[in-house]
Structures are given as structure tokens and as C-alpha cells.
Amino acid sequence: MAAKTDLPYGRQQIDEEDIAAVVEVLRSDWLTTGPKVLIFEKAIADFVGCRHAVAVSSGTAALHAAATAANIGPGDEVILPPLTFVATANAVLYLGGTPVFADIDPATLLIDPAAVEAKITPRTKAILAVDYAGQPCDYQALQELAMRHKLQLLADASHSLGASDQEQACGRLADLTTFSFHPVKPLTCGEGGMVATDSAEHAERLRRFRNHGINLDFRQRQQRGSHYYDMVELGYNYRMTDLQAALGNSQLKKLSDWIVRRQQLAAFYDQALAAISGIRPLALRQSVGHGYHLYVVRVANGQRDRLFDWLRQHRIGVNVHYPPVHLHSYYRQTLGSKEGLCPIAESAAQEILSLPLFPGLSEQDIQRVVEAIESFSW
Numbered sequence: 593m594a595a596k597t598d599l600p601y602g603r604q605q606i607d608e609e610d611i612a613a614v615v616e617v618l619r620s621d622w623l624t625t626g627p628k629v630l631i632f633e634k635a636i637a638d639f640v641g642c643r644h645a646v647a648v649s650s651g652t653a654a655l656h657a658a659a660t661a662a663n664i665g666p667g668d669e670v671i672l673p674p675l676t677f678v679a680t681a682n683a684v685l686y687l688g689g690t691p692v693f694a695d696i697d698p699a700t701l702l703i704d705p706a707a708v709e710a711k712i713t714p715r716t717k718a719i720l721a722v723d724y725a726g727q728p729c730d731y732q733a734l735q736e737l738a739m740r741h742k743l744q745l746l747a748d749a750s751h752s753l754g755a756s757d758q759e760q761a762c763g764r765l766a767d768l769t770t771f772s773f774h775p776v777k778p779l780t781c782g783e784g785g786m787v788a789t790d791s792a793e794h795a796e797r798l799r800r801f802r803n804h805g806i807n808l809d810f811r812q813r814q815q816r817g818s819h820y821y822d823m824v825e826l827g828y829n830y831r832m833t834d835l836q837a838a839l840g841n842s843q844l845k846k847l848s849d850w851i852v853r854r855q856q857l858a859a860f861y862d863q864a865l866a867a868i869s870g871i872r873p874l875a876l877r878q879s880v881g882h883g884y885h886l887y888v889v890r891v892a893n894g895q896r897d898r899l900f901d902w903l904r905q906h907r908i909g910v911n912v913h914y915p916p917v918h919l920h921s922y923y924r925q926t927l928g929s930k931e932g933l934c935p936i937a938e939s940a941a942q943e944i945l946s947l948p949l950f951p952g953l954s955e956q957d958i959q960r961v962v963e964a965i966e967s968f969s970w
């Protein structure tokens with residue numbers, strides 16, 4: 593048998609077309625935000641079916657920008673799930689707001705609308721949902737809550753570009769939706785992010801925020817033939833480069849095929865793991881088109897860490913997404929949060945394991961993962 597190589601939990605797909613697209617930009621006049629960014633923004637807006645898409649330098653910048661457009665500030669509470677990457681909650685802290693953690697549904701591990709409702713106070717300004725593993729949340733219930741309590745609905749769709757709920761693409765299920773283009777995400781720009789919205793007002797604020805809070809960008813000034821510009825709020829340099837956008841554009845052409853491939857591979861896992869009693873996949877909501885950014889299973893009998901070590905010994909790059917945000921040292925210190933705040937997320941976090949899943953994975957690779965799990969002594 594051939595020597596076993598390292599199998600990562602996720603990785604990018606880059607082909608010659610992607611490489612040529614980036615090289616073309618290197619030979620052009622624009623390296624930073626230019627024509628390729630405009631094309632990429634339009635392509636993402638068309639792909640998800642929203643009016644505006646604003647490109648930024650990372651998924652984290654997209655969250656910071658979206659929370660800014662939602663006018664989050666000191667004293668404002670934003671309700672979000674604890675089972676996410678720290679960047680989701682950090683965006684609220686950047687603005688002096690308070691992240692309020694609402695527990696998750698035990699079957700899907702998505703934010704539970706009933707738990708959200710229980711956390712609403714007069715200070716609540718927004719809900720920030722996370723499409724964990726690529727499965728869209730129950731946006732119908734969340735939208736209903738947002739309407740009734742006059743809250744903004746934000747979505748961290750870092751995992752779910754290309755996923756949908758009731759035939760509606762992620763990107764049009766919330767007032768502001770953020771995407772990440774980190775290499776393990778559904779498509780990559782190296783680093784990059786995007787905010788999708790139907791609101792022209794939000795889009796204008798996002799464009800200004802990513803460019804130092806300056807009211808005109810360089811291209812607009814050039815068109816007007818004027819040196820005038822005015823900084824009207826405190827913004828950042830969160831611009832995406834044309835190099836990144838060219839890669840994103842080229843990647844986007846392949847995204848729909850990749851999602852289908854991810855779904856096929858997930859079905860293959862489901863079937864192959866069905867006979868192993870200590871392993872259970874997450875439940876699917878009705879009516880979702882799952883993006884399968886991650887293939888997450890729950891490991892029974894307190895065996896997760898032993899199975900994790902076993903698979904790593906077999907050079908299989910399993911991972912845990914995520915340690916609950918409220919239990920990180922910084923959150924304990926700044927919010928005083930501790931065990932018991934979100935018991936469902938806390939117990940799920942002891943059992944979850946992400947198995948390798950990416951479009952370039954083969955069915956033999958999955959067979960190798962399944963065989964390694966089968967050889968584990970419980």
C-alpha cells in the first residue's frame with residue numbers, strides 16, 4: 593500500500609485558470625481595488641440574488657463593516673450563537689457593543705430562535721446568526737423575531753456561500769450577510785470577505801467604512817478630476833485588492849459544482865458511517881440546500897478526544913469547530929461568562945469532530961477515514 597499522506601480537514605482548489613487570472617492582474621495597471629473588484633462584487637450579488645455586494649479584505653473585516661452598517665455601538669446588545677469562530681463575536685466588541693450568547697438547537701447546532709427570543713432586552717439591537725458548517729439557520733423564525741422586536745438581522749455566512757433555504761440563497765436571508773474567502777471556505781481569494789445587502793444606504797456606508805471613512809474613493813475622485821475628499825467617519829483600510837478579486841471571480845465559476853461535490857461526499861460519509869454506533873452526523877433542517885463547508889459528527893461516550901488523537905495519528909486532519917466563544921479567556925474576563933451559560937453548546941463542543949471535506953477529496957480518501965474510525969477501539 594502506498595505511504596499515507598496528510599489529509600487536511602479542508603483545502604482550496606486552485607487550477608490553471610485561477611493562476612492565469614491573477615497573473616493577468618499583475619501585468620495590468622491596477623493591483624489594489626479596481627475593475628476586478630467591481631466585477632467580483634457584481635458577480636457575487638448576481639450569484640446570491642442581492643442588490644449590493646461590497647468586497648473587503650477578510651471575513652472578519654466584513655463582520656466589522658456589517659456591524660458598523662447596523663449601527664452597533666456602546667450599550668447595544670447583539671444576540672449570537674456561542675458555537676462559532678471568535679471573529680463573529682469580536683466584531684461586536686470592536687464597536688463597544690455587548691455580545692449576548694443564545695444557545696443552539698441540539699440536533700442541528702444552529703442558533704435556536706426560542707433561545708434568541710429569551711435573550712431579547714430593551715438594549716438588543718441585532719441578531720447575528722451563523723450558518724454553522726454550511727447549513728442555513730431558521731431565517732424565517734429569526735426574521736419574524738427581528739420584525740416583531742424591531743431588530744436588525746445579520747448573518748455570518750462564512751460557511752454558507754452557495755447554500756440556500758427554501759430556494760433562497762444565503763446572502764438574501766438577512767439584512768446584512770457576510771462571507772469569508774479564506775482558503776478553507778467555499779471559495780477563496782487567499783484572504784477576502786464580502787457583505788451582501790439589499791439596502792443602498794447600507795452599501796454606501798460599507799464602501800466608506802472600508803476606505804478610512806472617506807466619502808469618495810480614488811476612482812471617483814479621478815473621474816471627477818478633483819483632489820477633494822472628506823473623511824466623515826472613522827473607517828479602516830479594509831479594501832480588497834484586484835489580485836484577490838481576480839482569483840475570487842475565477843473561483844466563483846466553479847462554486848456550484850463544488851457545492852454539489854461537497855453534498856455528494858457528505859452523502860458518502862453519511863452512508864459509510866451509518867453502521868458505526870458511536871458516530872452520528874448532525875441533523876438537517878427541512879428545505880435547506882446545505883453548503884457542507886464542514887462535515888461534523890458527534891462522537892459518543894466521551895471518546896471524542898481519543899478518536900481525535902487516533903485519527904491524527906493516522907495523518908487524518910480532523911478538527912474541532914469550535915470551542916464555545918464565551919469560554920475563551922478573553923470573554924470570561926471581559927463579559928464574566930462561564931460554564932452553564934449555554935449548556936447545549938457546551939456539551940456539543942465536547943462531542944463534535946470535523947472530518948475532512950473539500951471538493952478535491954476522493955471517495956477513497958473518505959474510505960480511508962471511515963476505515964480508521966472502524967479500527968478505533970471504543
Ligand SMILES: *Cc1c(COP(=O)(O)O)cnc(C)c1O
Pocket residue numbers: 650651652653676677679680722748750751772773774783784785
Ligand atoms: C472564517 C470565519 C470568519 C472569519 O473570516 P476570515 O476571512 O478568516 O477573517 C468568521 N466567522 C466564521 C464563522 C468563520 O468561519
